[in-house]
Amino acid sequence: MKKFIIAIDGYASTGKSSLAKQLSLHLNYVYVNSGSMYRAITFFALKNGLTPLNKENIDRLINLLPEIRLDYRTNNVTGISEIHLNNKNIEGEIKTLEVSEYVSLVAEISEIRKFVVKIQKSFKNKNGLVMDGRDIGSVVFPNADLKLFLKASEQVRAKRRYDELINEGYTVEYKDILENIINRDSKDTKRKDSPLIIAKDAVVIDNSELSINDQLDIIIRLINSEL
Template sequence: MNKITIAIDGFSSTGKSTVAKQLAKHLGYVYVDTGAMYRAVTFYAMENALINDNRFNVKGLVSQLPNIEISFKFSEVAGYAEVYLNGVNVEKKIRTLEVSGFVSKVAAISEVRQKLVDQQQEMGKSKGVVMDGRDIGTVVFPKADLKLFMIASAETRAKRRYDELTNRGDDIKYEDVLKNVQERDYLDSNREDSPLVKAKDAIEIDNSNMTPTEQFDKILSLVNMTLESLE
């Protein structure tokens, strides 16, 4: 049976990772959360005092990139591959609002993007992969068989993110989450290196008013149509 490359791009908190995990599990494909990779580098920078609210030691981070090893290991408990930084599971630690506040700045560094794009292309060279991020359909896999671009209003995305964080016990305010979403939108869309843009051949999915089931069913139908076209 033919296997395809599925590229899912879009703004933060549009449900890219959720549907990508669902698709990968349903199809028996490899799932790669590229956002987690950038979060892992950001967490490394924070832990090594390379970035904080007052400074960002870009040269220091670039010089330490050879020391950063990111990998994914499937978790039977979670039901998906979790991210490891230099052999340590950091899946939960990279999902904080603090990391979210710095990740767009780290992701804008060309050397960081090149290192991670190289790894991502290696992971997907055999197809049978679902990858989500900001530049998958434009930079990582410009020839992907199926490209999706996820959108939703900033307010909807902030509410989803707020609910996710508070449900796990984080003490945060909705207004702070909304501000973070809006700031990330601006930084992701306006960076010089690989800005977030919709690929010309990407199919736009507005899931503002979709349930997770409706979203999955719609996208799975697109996957099946793509597979049928290759037979």
């Protein structure tokens, strides 16, 4: 079977990463979570006292971009690639509500988007790639072999995120998660650079009531019938 690029875009907490991970394992493809790049830079900003994101701190963050090295390394236990910031595995540290509150603001910064997109495009020659994010099919890989766009209701997405954080030991309130989801949707769709849009040739999947296995079945059928 031909190995190709699969782009998975969608709203916050639609399960893009979970689906992309399982799809990459099923196909034996490289998996890249592009959103983790923005979260890693946000984590870097928080750790270096670059909040609130006023002009001074944004300028400082931009100037520090050359000091940020992002790469992915495969977890030998799970088989999934995990993000490293300057040689440190931060996969488990970038999912906090604090990072979530700032990540859309960080992702709005033009210089940071260009920095991240350059890294994303470097994966083009991988032998089979699944990448998820907000603008993979529209900006990063507009010629991707298969483009998917995931959506679900705000309430369903907030509940999923709440359950995920609770299971990981965080103390959070559902209402705060829902508010964060609504705010992120607004920022993602209204930002000037690379706003969240549905690529014209993307397959839209509303997964409000679909399990990951249901979604995998849909995608595998698409691959087998169309590609």
